Amino acid sequence: MSPVETASTIPQLLAAAARQYGDAPAIEDAAWRVSYRELDALRRQAARALLALDVAHGERVAIWAPNIWEWIVAATALHSVGAALVPLNTRMKGSEAAFVLRESGASVLFVIGEFLGVDYPALLDDEELPALRQRIALRGTAPGCLSWEAFIARAAEVAPTAQAAREAAVHGECMSDLLFTSGTTGKPKGVMTRHAQNLQVVRDWSAVVGLQPGDRYLIVNPFFHSFGYKAGWLAALMRGCTLLPQQVFDVQAVLACVARERINVLPGPPTLYQSLLADPQRGAFDLSSLRVAVTGAAAIPVEMIGRMRDELGFSTIVTAYGLTESCGFVTICRPGDAPQLVASTSGRAMPGVEVRCVDGAGQPVPAGQAGEIVVRGYNLMQGYFNDPQATAETIDADGWLHTGDIGVLDADGYLRITDRLKDMFITGGFNVYPAEIEQSLLDYPGVAQAAVIGIPDERLGEVAMAFLLPAPGRVLDSASVISWCREHMANYKVPRRVQLLEAMPLNAAGKVTKNVLREWVTR
Structure with missing residues (x-):
């Protein structure tokens, strides 16, 4: 096998790909074009900039942005200094993103300045983030954020030999990423995986689907998801493809x-x-x-x-x-x-x-x-x-x-x-966990109890439907609840239908019987 195929860390992979694929195009993002050799130089430069910000081995660094070339440079740079990647879903609201940032203890955040009319840095203005000491705007400018250009300029403060020494300390058993998922408790949990295991499974997946050097790979799946990240840009760079990021x-x-x-x-x-x-x-x-x-x-x-x-x-x-x-x-x-x-x-x-x-x-x-x-x-x-x-x-x-x-x-x-078993359903490719939505709905004034199921949707596969039990003496309005949800939840979690109940169907243990709710919908 070639050095690209035998790499045990992501920085080793990028270095080997630069040697093997050289001036072949690695990323094409609108007017921006970069070869494999240039991409390797960029991630080393960004890694030096991270060292200038005193990012230590084992720290967590978050990225909150759509599919853009800077995302990949930032990710491979943080990997190169032994940090773990914490991707944030671009559909998250400020409180949802802040929860992940706090739980992961992320010390640095790469964030898009504005995307689809949303000021992402501003979403965190009212959040307590004690571990977060540096924010970097990947594109544009934002108060309290270092610009991408100013960040890259910090590389001049660190010698290439220092970056090479840090990179050499990264090995296959180091944590490469901390991807947050949600469980039945409704609270997102951080999943720890390592460099070597990710590269091995990406290598096998790429071989099965038949990725070839020179393939032009349009990545619509979000980089913050393992599909767009691991089966996406990581697989593309491993196999010598040209990847084209699609933001929406x-x-x-x-x-x-x-x-x-x-x-x-x-x-x-x-x-x-x-x-x-x-x-x-x-x-x-x-x-x-x-x-x-x-x-x-x-x-x-x-x-x-x-x-x-x-x-x-x-x-x-x-x-x-x-x-x-x-x-x-x-x-x-x-x-x-x-x-x-x-x-x-x-x-x-x-x-x-x-x-x-x-x-x-x-x-x-x-x-x-x-x-x-x-x-x-x-x-x-x-x-x-x-x-x-x-x-x-x-x-x-x-x-x-x-x-x-x-x-x-x-x-x-x-x-x-x-x-x-966990009642999870999938909306347009996104995992949706009813317990997480139910927990949020209990914050709505006048809601005594909430139960969420997935119902069929011709376009998205399944979407959320909420059943709500009003608190005594309170009156709820379905349209107002949905409007509130749109303000407080990522769009794919928002219930498309809300039904108000006088009583929840319960089993002998006092738990909501969601099968009964599903039967009500299909009648």
Whole structure:
């Protein structure tokens, strides 16, 4: 294998890629173009700037921005000084982002100045962030933030030899990132993963989907998500692709970009392909360059797989399943799998990864029988940050990670996901956790009890629906509740429907029976 394939840290990967791919284009972001050699020089320069800010090995550094080239430079720079990446969802409100910043103890924040009309630095004005000592505006200027240009200028204060020495101290077992997910408690938890395990699983994923040097890879999936980060820009740089970041998903913009830039690789949630297929002007664009599609996170009609091949021109279409706690990867279909298999399953286990479906006692169930999906392998997280109890509740004594998802394995090891023990559902590719929304809804004046379920949505797969029990003597208005939610929650979490109840359906233990709520909706 080449040095790129054997790298055990992300900075080693960037250095090896610079040697192997040289002047080949690494990133093209609007008018900005950078080669692999130039990208490596940029991340070393930014790493020196971080050292000038006294960022220590093991510190956490956050990035809150859309898909732009500076995101990648900042991420690879912080990796190069031994810091751990903490990505923040651009749809978060200030309080949500502040919670992650406090929980992670992030000392530095790279933040977009303005995006889609939102002043991101200002969202944190009223938040207590005792560990955060430096903010850097990736684009534009903002009060209290160092500009990107001023930040990069700080590199002159640190000798290249000092940066090289720090980088040499980074090894494969160092924490590379701390991605926050939400659990059934409704509180986001930080998932710790390491350089070497991430690179190994990205290497295997890239080989399965067939990424090739020179491929032009349009990354619509957000960089703050493991799909856009690990299966996105990290995979692209490992395989010598040219990555093109897309800040927001707009059907016409994607179609125009595919035609203009001759895009070969376009992963995304099923809604991305459904939107492309439904666009009435699609025929005006030359999509003949498309080759690789990777999707998942929702059920896919078999007919759509056929249309993706016939009308969008993809020759490789695979579905996959993963979770943050598994570096984002568990199972994947293989090129050549039948459309029925691609549409109805999430593939089979990645190399070196074990997948089982088990009963309530943790014993494997026969093929074709439903059980909880458990996973074991090198790809499992190192644990939840500062939460050993939650870690022990998730990974058992035999090393199996209990996903909380229900699935069925067939005789060939292909996995079909049938339900979710944790009630999590997916809206447009984003994981939505009802407990988190319920916890927020209890802050609304007059709400005594809240229950949230996912209901079908033609465009987004599923969306949230809230059932609310008013406090005695209080009157609630559904439209006002939804309006309040839009102000206090990321958009994908906002309930699209609110139903007021006189009493919640409860079981003998006093818990809300969400199956009853689902039955009410389907009547």
